[in-house]
Amino acid sequence: MGSIGRVRQLVESVIEFHIGELKLEEFAVFNTRGDPLSVIVATILSQNTNDKNAVRAYKTLAEVVGTPLKPEALLALGVEGIARAIRVSGMHQVKARAIVNLANSVTIQELEELEPMSLRSKLLSVPGIGYKTADVFLLMYRRYPIFPVDTHIRRILVRYGVVRPGDSYERIRLTVEGELPRDPEYLMRAHLSLIRHGRTVCKALRPRCGDCPVASTCLKVAV
Numbered sequence: 440m441g442s443i444g445r446v447r448q449l450v451e452s453v454i455e456f457h458i459g460e461l462k463l464e465e466f467a468v469f470n471t472r473g474d475p476l477s478v479i480v481a482t483i484l485s486q487n488t489n490d491k492n493a494v495r496a497y498k499t500l501a502e503v504v505g506t507p508l509k510p511e512a513l514l515a516l517g518v519e520g521i522a523r524a525i526r527v528s529g530m531h532q533v534k535a536r537a538i539v540n541l542a543n544s545v546t547i548q549e550l551e552e553l554e555p556m557s558l559r560s561k562l563l564s565v566p567g568i569g570y571k572t573a574d575v576f577l578l579m580y581r582r583y584p585i586f587p588v589d590t591h592i593r594r595i596l597v598r599y600g601v602v603r604p605g606d607s608y609e610r611i612r613l614t615v616e617g618e619l620p621r622d623p624e625y626l627m628r629a630h631l632s633l634i635r636h637g638r639t640v641c642k643a644l645r646p647r648c649g650d651c652p653v654a655s656t657c658l659k660v661a662v
């Protein structure tokens with residue numbers, strides 16, 4: 440692998456290993472109507488649940504308020520109405536509050552046009568919206584070259600030995616971005632392939648290291 444860094448080695452191998460089997464319909468954000476608010480709401484709904492439940496919750500909510508999602512329609516339904524519609528996604532009260540906070544704070548025009556890092560700051564100031572949600576939106580919808588870190592990705596990077604268990608979200612994101620091309624299409628492939636790797640090979644409980652394409656360079660296997 441010559442002089443390329445360890446993060447890049449890992450990501451290249453994982454992309455190559457999984458790219459043929461990536462199914463976009465397995466990811467909640469690709470099951471929305473594709474309007475900006477839908478993409479963020481689907482990401483909120485996918486927190487701490489599987490994408491199947493997130494998609495069911497999104498579809499029920501979309502049926503109630505209509506699509507494309509609009510802040511006014513979500514505000515009219517209110518926290519209780521939204522919570523009822525998204526119940527299947529779990530933590531429905533918390534998520535419903537985050538959705539209402541979002542609808543109160545950000546306009547569709549801002550989601551579409553605000554300078555990406557200013558929009559990121561704005562989204563992060565909304566109670567209930569975290570780094571991952573903001574970054575998934577920037578990458579998937581705005582096609583801005585940023586790398587969202589989810590729990591699967593964090594686990595793989597820690598096991599592989601390129602970040603430490605206590606590292607902050609921002610530290611991990613910048614470590615990864617420092618070694619990858621600033622190309623949104625590449626970063627999207629990397630993000631989705633690593634999630635797939637975490638779901639199918641580098642699983643939380645019993646990682647299948649014997650089937651892993653990076654086992655020969657993984658720190659977890661070496662110790």
Ligand code: SF4
Pocket residue numbers: 595598599640641642646647648649651652653654655657658659660
């Ligand atoms: S070798 Fe094992 S621990 Fe390391 S990345 Fe692969 S599955 Fe995960």
